[in-house]
Amino acid sequence: MSQNLTGQLQEIHFSRPNEAAIITAGIFELNNGVYDGQAISRMKTKFGQLALKQNISAEALSFYTILMKPNVGDDVGRSIATWIL
DSSP: OOHHHHHHHOOOOOSHHHHHHHHHHHHHHHHHHHHHHHHHHHHHHHHHHHTTTTTTOOOHHHHHHHHEEEEEHHHHHHHHHHHHH
């Protein structure tokens, strides 16, 4: 899946350098073997910090909103694994 996610992130171009840096960091992490969920979580945190400071463009806010949407299948799968362990 990281190849697919990497490709999707490479399609995103934000005009603000701080927002573009978050995407670049996500791509770098994925290319270096970081699990998709970890990379997404880090991007959520960084975009969330920008949103809290109200220092986020409309495009980045839209992307952040998409990132924050729950993925029920993935979330339930992770929580079940946690219960079993």
